[in-house]
Amino acid sequence: MKPDNSALEVLGLTKRFDRLAVDSLDLTIRAGEFYALVGPNGAGKTTTLRMVAGLLRPDAGAVSIFGIDALADPVAAKQVMAWVSDEPMIYDKLTPLEYLEFVAGLWGIAPAASEPVAQELLGSLGLEPHRHERCEGFSKGMRQKVALAGALVHDPRLIILDEPLTGLDAVSARHVKGLLSARVRAGCTVIMTTHILEVAERMADRIGVIASGRLVAEGTLAELRQQNGHADTSLEDLFIALVTLQVAA
Ligand SMILES: Nc1ncnc2c1ncn2[C@@H]1O[C@H](COP(=O)(O)OP(=O)(O)OP(=O)(O)O)[C@@H](O)[C@H]1O
Numbered sequence: 001m002k003p004d005n006s007a008l009e010v011l012g013l014t015k016r017f018d019r020l021a022v023d024s025l026d027l028t029i030r031a032g033e034f035y036a037l038v039g040p041n042g043a044g045k046t047t048t049l050r051m052v053a054g055l056l057r058p059d060a061g062a063v064s065i066f067g068i069d070a071l072a073d074p075v076a077a078k079q080v081m082a083w084v085s086d087e088p089m090i091y092d093k094l095t096p097l098e099y100l101e102f103v104a105g106l107w108g109i110a111p112a113a114s115e116p117v118a119q120e121l122l123g124s125l126g127l128e129p130h131r132h133e134r135c136e137g138f139s140k141g142m143r144q145k146v147a148l149a150g151a152l153v154h155d156p157r158l159i160i161l162d163e164p165l166t167g168l169d170a171v172s173a174r175h176v177k178g179l180l181s182a183r184v185r186a187g188c189t190v191i192m193t194t195h196i197l198e199v200a201e202r203m204a205d206r207i208g209v210i211a212s213g214r215l216v217a218e219g220t221l222a223e224l225r226q227q228n229g230h231a232d233t234s235l236e237d238l239f240i241a242l243v244t245l246q247v248a249a
Pocket residue numbers: 017018020021039040041042043044045046047048
């Protein structure tokens with residue numbers, strides 16, 4: 001089911017709660033691309049990514065991560081990916097450095113190997129001055145960055161983030177965007193949900209639009225514009241047009 005260069009292949013992914021949240025979704029993310037998933041509130045973005053990350057069992061469908069069947073072998077799949085929730089949980093009594101060393105230990109990475117990685121992550125996220133302070137005194141944005149650093153400490157090839165920029169100030173947002181772009185340049189694949197369409201427009205190689213649990217459009221910004229028939233439309237206008245069409249259908 002996996003084309004040679006795909007990082008993630010989702011086929012027929014379906015999840016129903018009291019109503020259908022993800023509706024037989026097909027999605028292919030190429031290795032090395034920065035992919036933004038956008039869509040209205042309740043469209044099924046988080047539910048899709050939680051199933052991909054192995055946190056929620058799909059009712060139907062298949063998930064392949066670099067060729068690993070993530071439903072049959074979730075441990076192997078988790079080793080090559082990172083999941084960063086929009087509600088991060090970290091250990092408050094630890095300092096960022098201790099937290100990263102703790103997470104690295106869970107992955108079986110020796111402290112001698114993890115420490116330079118942790119220091120580099122904290123530096124690139126602007127947390128270096130706070131590395132020896134306990135997380136309990138941190139703001140929401142600082143906690144988000146510690147959680148992101150923790151998710152990257154095992155050097156995942158696929159990084160999946162749910163709304164990573166929400167609640168971050170401009171400086172922190174720039175740190176996170178810089179870190180993610182650097183990871184993509186180094187060959188990682190990033191999938192991110194966002195409501196900040198400007199971020200999708202500026203950062204993503206391709207954008208997927210989800211509505212009512214289905215992928216209703218996908219492509220580069222130029223391709224989306226072409227599909228919509230307006231060469232100079234903003235992503236916001238395209239988004240509203242696509243989503244309105246979906247609601248009317
Ligand atoms: N644990 C749950 N129990 C019941 N319903 C759920 C649960 N999680 C999600 N849903 C429902 O599934 C649908 C999709 O929700 P989801 O959180 O995936 O949307 P989303 O696109 O991420 O939205 P948002 O942009 O608001 O975060 C919604 O109708 C939501 O109410």
